[in-house]
Amino acid sequence: MLTLVRRAASSLRLRFLHNQCNLERIRSHRLHTSGLYGFDLLKTPKGFQRFVDESIERSSELVTYISGMPSSAEIIRAMDEISDAVCSVVDSAELCRHTHPDREFVEEANKASMRINEYLHYLNTNHSLYHAVLKVEKDRNLLSKEAKRAAHYLRVDFEKGGIHLAADKLDRVNQLHVEIAHLCREFSENIITDPGSVDIFPASRIPKHLHHLFKPIYGLNSSSLRGSSGSRDNIKEKGFRITTEPGTLSSILQWASDAEVRKMAYIQGNSVPHANLAVLDKLIAARHEIAQIMGYKSYAEFAVRPNMASSPEVVMSFLFEMSKMIRPKADEEFKAIRDFKKARTGQICEDLEPWDEAYFTGMMKSSAYNLDSSVVASYFPLHQCIEGLKVLVDSLFGATFRSIPLAPGESWHPDVLKMSLHHPEEGDLGYLYLDLCSRKDKYPGCAHFAIKGGRRLSETEYQLPVVALVCNFAGSRSSSSAKLNHWEVETLFHEFGHALHSLLSRTVFY
Secondary structure (H helix, E strand, O other): OOHHHHOOOOOOOOHHHHHHHHHHHHHHOOOOOOOHHHOHHHHOOOHHHHHHHHHHHHHHHHHHHHHOOOOHHHHHHHHHHHHHHHHHHHHHHHHHHHHOOOHHHHHHHHHHHHHHHHHHHHHHOOHHHHHHHHHHHHOOOOOOHHHHHHHHHHHHHHHHOOOOOOHHHHHHHHHHHHHHHHHHHHHHHHHHHOOOEEEEOOHHHOOHHHHHHOEEEEEEOHHHHOOHHHOOOOOEEEEEEEEOOHHHHHHHHHHOOOHHHHHHHHHHHOOOOOHHHHHHHHHHHHHHHHHHHOOOOOHHHHHHOOOOOOOHHHHHHHHHHHHHHHHHHHHHHHHHHHHHHHHHHOOOOOOOOOOOHHHHHHHHHHHHHOOOHHHHHHOOEHHHHHHHHHHHHHHHHOOEEEEOOOOOOOOOOOOOEEEEEEEOOOEEEEEEEEEEEOOOOOOOOOEEEEEEOOEEOOOOOEEOOEEEEEEEEOOOOOOOOOEOOHHHHHHHHHHHHHHHHHHHOOOOOO
16 A cells, blocks of 8 residues: 555655755754654654644645646656655654554554555545656656656556546545555554463473563462361462463473473464454455455455566465475474474374474474573673674675664663664765564564655755664563574564665665
8 A cells, every 4th residue: 555655766856855854964963852763743642643744735735746747857756755755654653553662652653554544545546646657657758767667666556556447446445445454453453452371370380591571470379278177378379471472472382391381372372362353354355355346356366466476376386386395304304303202202192283393393403413592592692683783784884883872752662772874985874773672562573664765865965764673572672681592683683684775775766
C-alpha cells in the first residue's frame, strides 16, 4: 500500500522543501528540548495529529499542482516531495507504536498510522496522479535513467492498486485495503498484549542462568497441606512465570533440561494469541477478494506477479527442487539428533519432538566439539558487539560511527543510543538510533525503520537519512547481563546491514 510514495524520485526540489531542509539543519544543532526522533511536532502524543495534518496538507497541495500537468521534471519533483512528507509520518508512527513505553504515545501513533494509510489509498488510486505518471513515462526527453525507472514502477504500482478498475470496484478495493490495514494492526497488537505464559514449579526446573529472564511467583507447596491436628504451615513454593515471547521461548527450548517444561513453553508460545485466529481468517478473506476483483485466481498469484518469480507455480517449482536437493541431508541430520536423544534419555522408542530440536542440537555440538554456548555468549557482550560493528564499518567503508547525545524529548527509552556515521571526506552520512533490548509492551521482534529517507535536495545539498534499529535481546544496554548467543549476533549483524544500506546509499530519489 506504500508503493506509490516509496518509489517516487527526483534530483530537484521545490523551494518549500529547500526551506524546510534549512530549518531541519538548524534544529539538528540544538540540544535543548526536541520532539520524538528529532521532530519538533512530536514533543507530546497529540503532536502526531498535527504531524499527519501537515503531511496531508502539503501533499494535497502537490496533488493539485501535479493535476495541472507541469513538465515531467516538475511532476517527478512533486512526487518526491509527497514521498518524503508521507513516509516520514508512516515510519515514525510505526516505530512509535512498536517501541514506545508510554501508552498515550502508542495510541496516538496508532491513530496517525491509520489516517496516513487511508490517505495513501487515496493517493494510490488518484487518476490525476496516474495520468501524470503516464505522461512522464512517455516523455523521451527525460534523460535520467533513475527518473525513467521511477516513472515505470509508479505506473506498475498504480495499476496493481486497481487504478484501471471501474469506479465501484476501485471503491471496494480501497475499502478492503483499509480493512486489511486494521486487521494487520490488530494482529500486531494482539501479539504484544497477549504473548502467553506458563507457570513452572518448582523454580529448580529452570536453569539458574535463565532465572533473571522470568518473573518469580509463589504457590502453596503440596507438603504444606500436611500437619498434625489438621494444621497448615502455608509454606509457599517458588516458581517462575515464563512469558512465551520469541526471545524467552528460544532460551527455554535451548537450555531447559526438563522436557515437560520445554513442551509446555513450546505449545503455549505457538498457540497464542488465540484472538489472531479470527483475525487471520478475515485477513485471508479480504486478500482473496482483492485478488478476485483484480482478475487473479489467488492472492498469491496477485502478490508474486510483478516479481522475478512471476507466478506461484514458479515459486513452488523452486521450493520442490530445493527440497529434493536438501532432503537427504536433512533426513540424515534429523536421524542423528533423534539417535542422540535416545542415547541420552535411554528411551529406545522416543521420537524427536519439535521442542527437542534446539536442546539436543546444542548438546550434540557441545559433545562433539567441546562447545559450551554459554561460554561462547560470554565473548559477545552487547556493547562489545556494537564496538565490533564500528570497527568493521571503518575498515570496509572508511566511515566512523560516533555516539552523540540525545536531546531531551528525542528518545523514547533510556536504553536508546544515538550514533552518527561520519566520513572524513564526505562528512556526516546519516544518523542511527539503537533500541536493542527487550522490555514489557515492546514488539517482540527485530526490525529496521527509515524515519527519514536520504535524498538529493539540490546539486549541493543532501537530506541525511535517519534510521532506527530495533531488536529484543535480553538485559539492558547498560547491563553486564546483556550477552548475545551466536544466532543473536547473526541477527544483530543482519539488521545492521539494513541500517547501513539506508545510511550509505546516496540515491537521488527517496
